Amino acid sequence: MSRWVRWFSTVSPFRAEATMAPRLSHSFQVFRDVSPLRQLRRQLLLSDRTVGLVPTMGALHEGHLSLIRQAASENTDIFVSIFVNPTQFGVNEDLDSYPRTWDSDVEKLEKLNREFASLRDKSSVESSSDVPGQITAIFAPTSQVMYPSLPPSSEIDGPGSFVTITPLASKLEGASRPVFFRGVATVCTKLFNIVTPDRVYFGQKDIQQTVIIRRMVQDFHIGTEVKIGSTVREDSGLALSSRNAYLGTRRRTVGLVLFRALKAAEEAFMSGKNSRADILGAANDVAQKTLSEQEVLSPSDRVLFEVDYISLADPDTLDEIDEVNSSKGAILSGAVKMFPLEQSIPGEDCGLGDGKVPVRLIDNLILKPRTP
Numbered sequence: 510m511s512r513w514v515r516w517f518s519t520v521s522p523f524r525a526e527a528t529m530a531p532r533l534s535h536s537f538q539v540f541r542d543v544s545p546l547r548q549l550r551r552q553l554l555l556s557d558r559t560v561g562l563v564p565t566m567g568a569l570h571e572g573h574l575s576l577i578r579q580a581a582s583e584n585t586d587i588f589v590s591i592f593v594n595p596t597q598f599g600v601n602e603d604l605d606s607y608p609r610t611w612d613s614d615v616e617k618l619e620k621l622n623r624e625f626a627s628l629r630d631k632s633s634v635e636s637s638s639d640v641p642g643q644i645t646a647i648f649a650p651t652s653q654v655m656y657p658s659l660p661p662s663s664e665i666d667g668p669g670s671f672v673t674i675t676p677l678a679s680k681l682e683g684a685s686r687p688v689f690f691r692g693v694a695t696v697c698t699k700l701f702n703i704v705t706p707d708r709v710y711f712g713q714k715d716i717q718q719t720v721i722i723r724r725m726v727q728d729f730h731i732g733t734e735v736k737i738g739s740t741v742r743e744d745s746g747l748a749l750s751s752r753n754a755y756l757g758t759r760r761r762t763v764g765l766v767l768f769r770a771l772k773a774a775e776e777a778f779m780s781g782k783n784s785r786a787d788i789l790g791a792a793n794d795v796a797q798k799t800l801s802e803q804e805v806l807s808p809s810d811r812v813l814f815e816v817d818y819i820s821l822a823d824p825d826t827l828d829e830i831d832e833v834n835s836s837k838g839a840i841l842s843g844a845v846k847m848f849p850l851e852q853s854i855p856g857e858d859c860g861l862g863d864g865k866v867p868v869r870l871i872d873n874l875i876l877k878p879r880t881p
């Protein structure tokens with residue numbers, strides 16, 4: 510079915526939406542549309558409560574939950590949006606296969622609200638000042654609500670009302686995903702207009718997204734504070750990501766190459782190196798060595814991957830730099846495409862999609878200024 514047909518159709522375009530009948534037993538309200546959410550927002554404003562918005566595409570994991578915890582420590586009410594935004598996926602990207610896990614997302618949010626409630630009970634006994642807020646609303650709109658006048662287009666020159674933040678949006682991730690940040694900036698503008706949050710929460714894992722959102726909020730005078738949560742990782746160091754579900758054990762292990770490469774570069778910087786050649790040289794050595802080790806293995810044992818980029822960039826402009834400025838520091842970031850498994854072994858954990866779905870991994874480390 511084409512996106513146009515899906516948009517016009519009254520049938521839900523997303524699997525997740527099919528199971529989304531509101532249940533009265535939730536500890537939060539689920540909104541599918543804008544006006545009732547705005548009514549609630551107005552009541553909260555009149556009661557001097559503060560709202561933190563955590564935008565997500567669902568398939569919630571500890572990375573998302575850590576942002577919600579941060580939001581709960583800084584606001585009385587948390588709004589979580591769950592919307593797989595079509596305009597940030599290019600025409601050949603994974604919109605259709607993006608994981609959608611509504612029921613388990615709701616369960617995780619309920620569990621978190623119980624955690625907040627028990628902390629609130631405790632703190633009233635102990636009269637602590639660390640009283641967490643609560644998840645008050647989930648905003649899970651349809652595509653038609655978010656794109657009310659035209660179907661969402663992923664074409665570069667497609668029609669629609671878009672927010673573009675240039676040249677930041679065309680660097681790094683934007684070079685491989687040309688419509689990505691236009692889609693992100695557009696949907697976040699809509700979310701910020703709908704919710705009018707006091708604060709918005711984004712993860713460092715998607716670092717370019719944080720730079721673009723900060724720029725957008727500044728340039729459009731959006732009245733919200735942008736807060737960044739640190740990257741949550743598995744014990745191995747792999748950054749949590751909804752798309753990791755597609756990796757399976759073998760690609761999960763080899764996929765660590767990106768983190769290891771960035772760590773090697775960080776170590777070079779920590780040992781006093783400042784030049785691009787020294788810092789990125791260390792990262793590229795790790796990536797090259799790992800790929801060579803995999804290439805000599807048999808197709809049923811190996812994992813092939815391609816480094817899209819490893820970048821050393823200015824933290825504000827994202828321009829590539831030749832030397833780290835000691836008072837500014839730098840952003841070290843990378844993207845790796847994990848190819849599908851060529852051959853699987855019977856009984857092997859190949860992840861969702863049986864190891865056939867290519868997975869793009871991104872990660873980054875911030876090189877802090879050497880001088881305060």
Ligand SMILES: Nc1ncnc2c1ncn2[C@@H]1O[C@H](COP(=O)(O)OP(=O)(O)OP(=O)(O)O)[C@@H](O)[C@H]1O
Nearest residue numbers: 565566567572711712714715740741749750751752
């Ligand atoms: N490991 C993580 N640590 C901290 N924040 C994270 C982490 N992963 C995602 N986030 C943040 O959660 C928010 C929602 O992200 P999203 O729903 O796209 O999840 P994701 O895991 O990044 O998915 P994807 O596989 O699409 O990259 C974003 O602000 C993102 O930066």
Ligand SMILES: CC(C)(CO)[C@@H](O)C(=O)[O-]
Nearest residue numbers: 564565566594693696715
């Ligand atoms: C910010 C966001 C929810 C916009 O769709 C998405 O890009 C994400 O999940 O990082």
Ligand code: BAL
Nearest residue numbers: 566597598689715718
């Ligand atoms: N977390 C980034 C969302 C995306 O890759 O589309």
